[in-house]
Amino acid sequence: MVEAPAGVEGQGFFATSLDTVIGLARANSIWPLPFATSCCGIEFMATMGSNYDLSRFGSERLSFSPRQADLLMVMGTIAKKMAPVLKHVYEQMAEPRWVISVGACASSGGIFDTYSVLQGIDRIIPVDVYVPGCPPRPEQIIDGVMKIQELVKSESLRRRNQPEYKALLASYGIE
């Protein structure tokens, strides 16, 4: 059960702001798009399995199409040749969208300090939450998703119209 947001309660009615209700609904029905390229993706499979069960947090339904996904989960080493593909996937996602970078490789290049590997996905797309680890345990991935939930709950509904957000996307060259 999700706890009710702060509001005014009386007999037969409950009043709160629309923002918090929609934030609550969004936070508990996030559709993740797993972009799994290596061993962090294996940990994600365990995260989705019955032992750890990410669907307890409303992320029941994985979307393998970026157009329906809310959360891009990048898990694994991103080669420089893969970078335009990842950016393309991000650009196809509809607002509102969030990005979680799982593991050392996606966050910073990790041990692959080499000419062929992208040194962190934040060089090509904005990232909301970083999950450290090589690979992180399923608990850590769940913690990262819960951090995303906190963001989703507290964020303005029309984040896409905010000047800071527009400036952030423009700094990545994303329309």
Next chain:
Amino acid sequence: MALTQETTLARLQDHFADAILSHDAPYGFLTIEIPADRNLDVIGFLKNEADLAFGYMTDLCAVHMPNQPGREIAVVYHMHSLTNNVRLRLKCWIPEANPEIASATPLFAAANWMERETYDFFGVRFQGHPNLKRILNVDEMEMFPLLKQYPLEDSSREDKDDRFFGR
């Protein structure tokens, strides 16, 4: 008589007396050095002679040895005779200043991608290759990363400050 490494070497020495520069068998793997401009002659002979029948090009790659002036890059061919179960390795040394060698694509279609890979990492220009461009690295790359003068590490990495590693 079954073909062996020794009889293969003897056949080559008979036919290419001047082109067998040296031979060796490190770890029991026959390795023959030939001049770069004779590579297609030798490979074609190995492939087309009925008793040799080296019809399978297992691998094609290069090696960079920067401290051998005039012969820095070796193009290496691995050949396999499936019917005789004999394998051998051919090496052609070429200068780094002008890394050119004839393409083996007329003889082996398998050479196509392997020569593109060798070009991608070592900059060896295979003359007569139908589509010699990068295959694994990004097209914008400006170096041939397995030549030893180029650094392995990505120059844009920011978190590897020597002060944090006691260097």
